[in-house]
Amino acid sequence: MGNLHAGHLALIDQANQLADCVVVSIFVNRLQFLPHEDFNRYPRTFEEDCRALSLQNVKIVFAPNEKILFPTPQEFLLALPSVADILEGKFRPGFFRGVATIVLKLFNIIQPEFAVFGKKDYQQLHIVRKMVQQLNLPVEIIASETVRAADGLALSSRNQYLNEVQRAEASRLYQTLLRIKKEISSGNKNFQTLQQNAVDTLKQHGWRVDYISIHSRNTLSFAQASDQDLVVLGAAWLDNTRLIDNLEI
Amino acid sequence: MGNLHAGHLALIDQANQLADCVVVSIFVNRLQFLPHEDFNRYPRTFEEDCRALSLQNVKIVFAPNEKILFPTPQEFLLALPSVADILEGKFRPGFFRGVATIVLKLFNIIQPEFAVFGKKDYQQLHIVRKMVQQLNLPVEIIASETVRAADGLALSSRNQYLNEVQRAEASRLYQTLLRIKKEISSGNKNFQTLQQNAVDTLKQHGWRVDYISIHSRNTLSFAQASDQDLVVLGAAWLDNTRLIDNLEI
Secondary structure (H helix, E strand, C coil): CCCCCHHHHHHHHHHHHHCCCCEEECCCCHHHCCCCCCCCCCCCCHHHHHHHHHHCCCCEEECCCHHHHCCCCCCCEEECCHHHHCCHHHHCCCHHHHHHHHHHHHHHHHCCCEEEEECCCHHHHHHHHHHHHHCCCCCEEEEECCCECCCCCECCHHHHHCCHHHHHHHCHHHHHHHHHHHHHHCCCCCHHHHHHHHHHHHHHCCCEEEEEEEEECCCCCECCCCCCCEEEEEEEEECCEEEEEEEEC | CCCCCHHHHHHHHHHHHHCCCCEEECCCCHHHCCCCCCCCCCCCCHHHHHHHHHHCCCCEEECCCHHHHCCCCCCCEEECCHHHHCCHHHHCCCHHHHHHHHHHHHHHHHCCCEEEEECCCHHHHHHHHHHHHHCCCCCEEEEECCCECCCCCECCHHHHHCCHHHHHHHCHHHHHHHHHHHHHHCCCCCHHHHHHHHHHHHHHCCCEEEEEEEEECCCCCECCCCCCCEEEEEEEEECCEEEEEEEEC
């Protein structure tokens, strides 16, 4: 969606290592915003983005206007499995249908051999991978690690909505997930308690919490004590700004 | 779905004229059958099909087993616009979702430059064309004319379900559509009456009629008096055999 930061540039680094020709798509996708969400105020910085991409040796930017991608209202959409209804999908109904549909359209237009997605949008990465498998798409999905600020805050275009005080507070989301990761890594399997404590901590510091939730990494279903590969995901608000983050365990 | 007849072979003729390399897919797609429909008794004649394809100079047949196309249950499906809920979609709910999903998977696997579809499945052709536009699929859809027996009956694998008496009666579906076409071509715009008379005629000869219906060719919505390009579509049963046909006007 443009407004490129060091997280995006890391995706492009990875793409540059894999491919002879890297195409960057920049498109603020209306399909994945709910009516009350920040589609209109979402930061659009196309000129700066192109300068940053030039420095990364990117030769092709695909930045269509809406009429190119949607000459008629989008009536063919993807119907997704129930994994799209938890976590982000629970708090942003229709979000993943919008994401999956635009990703499918972009894949069909660009026809890339590889596509690089960041782990910060962990559930999105999971759903795109599944879509590729289930629709037999001829593309390989590459995951890229989340890039963080010095205090641990995951980079995000939405971070710029934060004022100075909020910005100082924002890294608590990461710190809270990190505490859960450490607890689980040392053998604590009281997932419910870990989640609840994390929610309580954030609330005490002024956050509104959508979820702090521990899941199986392979299926993204809620973690069972027997699961080996886990991920803890969180979404919470500071005033009007919604931040998400996750850590693999 | 295999069980090739002269209608299929005409599609392949057309493909041979367009392409250096023709791939024929043969797959009886469970997704497009309702639970009570004829998935199990649908005629499967793979060896004969391959002999016929050899004579047509086809070098590649893609005939996957179900585990290849569906290693896991298909959870990503297409959500279709309302044009998928009329005509065939009204009488076979879920049919076009199953068709569109398998066609999308086959396109992604084969990655054809062209794909040839018969006009006999007129609504299917319409929906596949729209899907290609709306999902930006890199394939060109080619329409192929319906092939008919000497008495006008559209060729169909399901014709072999008919006994001798039914086979003699079966061409009445075509004759009935032809009468509507002639009436409209001479200026009759009483669509409702034309449809009702056709239904009555078929019923008098022992048919159970799902629909006889006049539509805009471009949108497939119900015909308005102002529409120029029309198509009349019909679906009706002789005992346990369901036949469909259509004529452009």
